Amino acid sequence: MKTTPTTIRLDDDLKKELNKELKSMGLSINGYFNLAARQLVIQKKVPFEVLAESDEPTETTKKALVAAQAKELGIIPDDALSFNNVNELKSYLDKD
Template identity: 85%
Template sequence: MKTTPTTVRLDDDLKKQLTKQLKSMGLSINGYFNLAARQLVIQKKVPFEVLSESDVPTEATKKAIVTAQAKELGILPDDAPTFNSVDELKTYLDKA
């Protein structure tokens, strides 16, 4: 089977972590990418679940969620402007 050289750019820290994890499984980076590529072709989808690093919201997100919930429950007044058209929105933004 003929192979084609391919370059993959990775963050240095990510490459170190990836190499360490793959080594513990007996795989190289090249072997892993070949495995993932073959599975994508066979399954016709990404062959693994894609997860975010953390499902824990940031402090800013937590505050925004609490504020939105408080407004929804009527604990805080919802003083956000509403608009019936794009023109109304544009006029409001021009005044700001």
């Protein structure tokens, strides 16, 4: 069977994680993509369930939400800048 070289661009961190997981299963990236491609052709669909990342907020987001609620309730001061119009904002941004 003749093969054709194909280039796939992956995020560096994703590639490291992918290599680690595939190695534990005895597969290479090339073997995995060949397996997935063959199954797609056979099944006429993506051969695995496609999941979204968790909707669970990160620790940073959780902290920001708590701070926003505390400001809203007056527990901590709201020191965020506010402007009455675009010109005030521009003036502020143009200051040295």
